[in-house]
Amino acid sequence: MKKRVVAVLTSVMLTAVALVGCGSASASAPAPTETKVEEPAVEEAVEDESEAVEEAVAEIGADTQAIKDRGVLKVGVKNAVVGFGFQDTLTGEYSGLEISIAEKIAEELGVDIEFTTVTAATRTELLDSGDIDCVLATFTITDERKESWDFSTPYFTDYVSVLVETASGITKLEDLKDKTVGVSSGSTSAKSLTNAMIEAGFIDGTDFDPDSFDAATWTEGIAYKQYDDYPAISTALSAGEVDAFCVDKSILAIYNTDDRNYIDDQFSPQDYGVATKKGSDFSTFVDDLVVTWLGDGTIAGFISENGLD
Numbered sequence: 567m568k569k570r571v572v573a574v575l576t577s578v579m580l581t582a583v584a585l586v587g588c589g590s591a592s593a594s595a596p597a598p599t600e601t602k603v604e605e606p607a608v609e610e611a612v613e614d615e616s617e618a619v620e621e622a623v624a625e626i627g628a629d630t631q632a633i634k635d636r637g638v639l640k641v642g643v644k645n646a647v648v649g650f651g652f653q654d655t656l657t658g659e660y661s662g663l664e665i666s667i668a669e670k671i672a673e674e675l676g677v678d679i680e681f682t683t684v685t686a687a688t689r690t691e692l693l694d695s696g697d698i699d700c701v702l703a704t705f706t707i708t709d710e711r712k713e714s715w716d717f718s719t720p721y722f723t724d725y726v727s728v729l730v731e732t733a734s735g736i737t738k739l740e741d742l743k744d745k746t747v748g749v750s751s752g753s754t755s756a757k758s759l760t761n762a763m764i765e766a767g768f769i770d771g772t773d774f775d776p777d778s779f780d781a782a783t784w785t786e787g788i789a790y791k792q793y794d795d796y797p798a799i800s801t802a803l804s805a806g807e808v809d810a811f812c813v814d815k816s817i818l819a820i821y822n823t824d825d826r827n828y829i830d831d832q833f834s835p836q837d838y839g840v841a842t843k844k845g846s847d848f849s850t851f852v853d854d855l856v857v858t859w860l861g862d863g864t865i866a867g868f869i870s871e872n873g874l875d
C-alpha cells in the first residue's frame with residue numbers, strides 16, 4: 567500500500583501539488599480551537615488522506631493501470647552501450663543509466679521489470695506492437711519522431727561522432743568527403759553527419775532536405791551503408807567495406823579498439839528521452855517522474871554512478 571501511495575503521489579506531483587499538500591497539512595495542522603477537537607481532527611485527517619489517495623489513484627490512467635495490473639513493466643534497452651544499457655554476457659544482468667531509470671520507474675509503479683534488448687531498427691516496432699511499454703535505448707528525441715511516439719523530457723545529451731581505422735589517415739570531418747560511412751538503420755546518424763558536412767562547407771547541400779533525407783540514396787559528397795546492428799558495422803569497418811562508423815559517441819565507445827580512433831569533431835547534440843506510445847497516459851506518468859528526478863538529483867546521481875559525467 568505504501569509503495570502504491572508513493573507511486574501515485576509522485577505521478578501527480580506536478581499537477582496535484584495542492585491536493586497532496588492539503589492531505590498532509592490536515593494531518594499535521596494544529597487542532598481547531600473548539601472543544602472536542604481531538605477525535606474529529608484525526609478522523610478528518612484520515613478522511614482527507616484517503617480522499618487524496620483516491621483522487622490520486624484516479625489520476626493514474628488506464629494505460630498505466632494496465633501495467634500495474636500486469637505486475638511487470640516491459641522495457642526496451644540496449645545491451646552494448648557501456649554506461650547506458652549494457653548486458654553482462656555471463657550473468658545476463660543489465661546495468662547503466664537507462665537501466666537504473668527504468669528500474670526506478672518500475673519501483674514507482676510497484677511492479678517487476680522485464681528487459682528486452684532492442685536496436686535502433688527494432689525499438690519502435692516493439693513499442694508499436696505493445697511488446698514493450700517504453701524504450702530507454704539512447705533514443706534521440708526529434709520532431710519527426712515526436713509525430714509517432716511520445717518522449718519524456720531529455721535525461722541525457724550525447725553527440726554524434728565518427729570512428730575510423732587509424733591506418734586510414736582519416737582524422738577530421740573534412741577527410742570524410744567522398745567516403746562511405748556505415749550507419750545503423752533507424753538512426754539519426756547519416757542525416758546528422760550529412761548536415762554537419764554541409765554546414766562546415768565540405769559538401770554541397772543544394773539537394774539536402776532534412777524531412778525527406780534518405781541515407782540509402784544520398785550520394786553527394788558522402789555515401790552510406792546501412793546495417794541492422796552495431797557489431798555488423800564494426801566488422802564492416804575492419805573489412806574495409808566502409809571507411810568510417812558513425813553514431814553517437816556513447817555507442818561507439820565499445821568499438822574503439824587500439825587500432826582505431828575518433829575523428830576530432832563531434833556534432834549534432836542527441837537528447838535521449840524515454841519513448842512511450844503516442845497519446846498514452848503512461849507518457850505523462852513517465853515524464854512527471856523524469857522531471858522530478860532531474861530536479862531532485864536522482865538522474866544526476868545515476869549519471870555519475872555510471873561514469874558519464
Ligand code: GLU
Nearest residue numbers: 686704705706753754814
Ligand atoms: N541515438 C541515435 C538515434 O536515436 C543513434 C541510434 C541509436 O540510438 O542506436 O537515432
